[in-house]
Amino acid sequence: MTEIREAATVMVVRDAPDLHVFMLRRNLNSDFVGGAYVFPGGAVDDADRAPELLARCVGRDDAQASRLLGVDAGGLGFWVAAIRETFEEAGVLFARDRSTGAPVDGSREEFDGIRRAIGRRERAFSEFVEAEDLVLDTGALHVFSHWITPQGMPRRYDTWFFVAEAPEGHGYVHDDAETVASAWVRPNEAISAARRDEFQIIFPTMKNLEAIGRFDRAAGLLDVTGAASAVDAVEPRIVQDATGIRLLLPGDPGYDDAPELPDDALAPLPVEALRGERGG
Numbered sequence: 001m002t003e004i005r006e007a008a009t010v011m012v013v014r015d016a017p018d019l020h021v022f023m024l025r026r027n028l029n030s031d032f033v034g035g036a037y038v039f040p041g042g043a044v045d046d047a048d049r050a051p052e053l054l055a056r057c058v059g060r061d062d063a064q065a066s067r068l069l070g071v072d073a074g075g076l077g078f079w080v081a082a083i084r085e086t087f088e089e090a091g092v093l094f095a096r097d098r099s100t101g102a103p104v105d106g107s108r109e110e111f112d113g114i115r116r117a118i119g120r121r122e123r124a125f126s127e128f129v130e131a132e133d134l135v136l137d138t139g140a141l142h143v144f145s146h147w148i149t150p151q152g153m154p155r156r157y158d159t160w161f162f163v164a165e166a167p168e169g170h171g172y173v174h175d176d177a178e179t180v181a182s183a184w185v186r187p188n189e190a191i192s193a194a195r196r197d198e199f200q201i202i203f204p205t206m207k208n209l210e211a212i213g214r215f216d217r218a219a220g221l222l223d224v225t226g227a228a229s230a231v232d233a234v235e236p237r238i239v240q241d242a243t244g245i246r247l248l249l250p251g252d253p254g255y256d257d258a259p260e261l262p263d264d265a266l267a268p269l270p271v272e273a274l275r276g277e278r279g280g
Helices: 062-069 076-090 110-119 125-131 187-195 203-212 218-226
Strands: 004-015 019-026 041-043 095-097 134-137 142-148 156-165 179-185 237-241 244-248
Touching: 004 076, 004 203, 004 218, 019 076, 019 187, 019 203, 041 076, 062 076, 062 142, 076 110, 076 125, 076 134, 076 156, 076 179, 110 125, 142 203, 142 218, 156 203, 156 218, 179 187, 187 203
Parallel strands: 004 156
Antiparallel strands: 004 019, 004 041, 019 179, 095 134, 142 156, 237 244
16 A cells, blocks of 8 residues: 655745745656646655754644644644755745744855755754754744645655745755756746646645635735634545546545545656646
C-alpha cells in the first residue's frame, strides 16, 4: 500500500499593491509534478518534530497546533516543516532572534549558502537555528486548507496548506535545484496563465489559488485565516472513462461511487492529468 506522507506548504502573500502570492516552478526532472508551479513546501521529516526544535517555536505550542489540525499530538511538526522548506526553497525564514524577539534579518548574504547546504542535507536545520539562537515564528503561519493526494497515485501526501504574510528583506528566489523559477503573481492571473498553458498548475494548487483570489488585499485574507478554527480534509477521487481522466471533489456527482484504485494504478501520470481543470 502506498504510504501517505505528511507534507506542508505555505502561500506567502503580500500587497503589491493588491494581493500577490509567491510561487516556484519545480524542476522538470522532479519525480513528482515536475515542471509545475507550486507554493514553497515539502514533506515533513522526523527531525521537524525533534524536541529541541519544537522548544524553539513561538506563537503556538504542539498542543495548540495539534488541536487546530485535529490530531492527538505532533501537529507543530507541520509548521516546522513549512518554515524549513520555505527557507530551503525560497530563502524566506519565518524566525526571530531569541534574545530580542526581532524578526530575523533575511538579507544576510550568508543565509543563501546556509539554506542551500540545508537543502542538500549537508547541514541540519536544527543546527542552524541553534547556532543563530533563533526561534521559529510559527504564529506567523495560519492554517488554510488540507488536501490528500487521490488513490492510485504513485506518491501520496497528506498536505496542510498555510498562509503567511511575506516578511520584508528576504530572498524570494528559487534554489536552482528542486525549483528552477519563481514569481510573485496575482492568484487570478496565475489561474488564467494555467488555462493558457503558460503555467502548469495541479488541482489542489489551483483550488487554493481560487480561494485566496477572492481577496483583494493580504490583510483581509490573513484576518480570516487567523481566526479559523477548523478545516476539513479534501481528498479528490480519480475516475477514468471514455472522456479521459477526471478529478472529483466531495459532493460532485459520482464521487461516492468512484471505485478504489490500487497503488500506482495511474503511474506514471503526467502533470497535465492533474491540472486545475477537472476534465483532465
